[in-house]
Amino acid sequence: MGRPSRAVLSRQNIARAALDLVDEQGSDGLTMRAVAERLGVKAASLYNHVSGREDILDGLAELVNAEIDLGALAADSPLPWREGLAVYARGYRAAFLRHPHTIALLARRRVGAERQLLGYETLLAALARAGLTPADAAEAAAALDYLVLGSALETFTAGFTLPPADYAPAYPALATALEASTARPGTLDDRGFDLALRLLLAGLGR
Template sequence: MPRPSQTLLSRAIIARAALDLLDEQGLEALKMRTIADRLGVKGASLYHHVRSKDDLLDAVAELINDEIDLGPLSDPGGPAGIAAYAHGYRGVYLRYPHMIPLVARHRVSSVKALRGYDALLAALVRAGSTPAAAAEAAAAIDNLVLGSALETFTAGFTRQPADYRPDFPALAAALTAADEAPGALAGLDTRGFDLGLRLILAGLTPSA
């Protein structure tokens, strides 16, 4: 007689279910019982793979970190590789914006995340930074990536650029010019990210 089928569980499967739940319903929905129901198992069975909600968040962060490509950081071209890495890093979090408030203040504990920071700092030093300057640049890149993935500057302005002109002429002029640039207003957030990244990389301290 065949054995009854059971849902196979693993840390990665639970983390994926949690990530899907966050993406669909936000942080308030992230409960162990809700994840268990989604997977068709009893809540207690999750604790064989994740010890607590904090451990669950670690598992979700591990899953996301697996999507961040560290390859560009080994590019001998230095700043070009760092820029490519930062764009990829931002692209991952643009897919998972609900995770940003969680990871922004969560401890960095996964091996993949630590390896990523180590690779970034090594690349910054190779590009000419001192270790102290590399730490500042890495913090700036982290803030720029996560901040730009969480917030959209453009979406805050819901009127046509010309509608702002009577009371806010500088804003109207800037938005009008931005709308005439390559990518128009829709591309302003990405262009702003590119500018911030260029400024950070241009400020790398040359080695003595």
């Protein structure tokens, strides 16, 4: 018996198709029809596996959050707690830098994907073990979200499209800072994120 010419539909491959669409076309590209066309089926076929667009977004959130390594937050991690949080935060940011268009879709909706909930549970448990009160831990988790997702959504350097010298006549301090930043290793965006992360972590538990 020959194999079917189309992939068997499942919630997983519907979510994967949706994520690929968003990565390629941005958040406006995510429609039931577009997902169905990508999978080579009619839109009505999707409803045998998902209830609608919100269900697809849960699946998309599951995929992106599954890319975030939670190991550094585990109770048996050998890392000091601040270092573990730093490793987690950098991995969290890296996942959303790979899928920046998903931020607009996920940031203001309910947290419903199992992997999202597991991530917050693991983070808050790690903060509790570090001695933070439940209220302080919640604020720390929110602060990490703002820092990570904000830095993944918008880059500082993308707005400055001219060579530093071109800004010098009218904006000498800006030109000097941009030029000086090129002498340091890595990107200014990564260094700026690391600076903000260090300041945030230094303020926790005090």
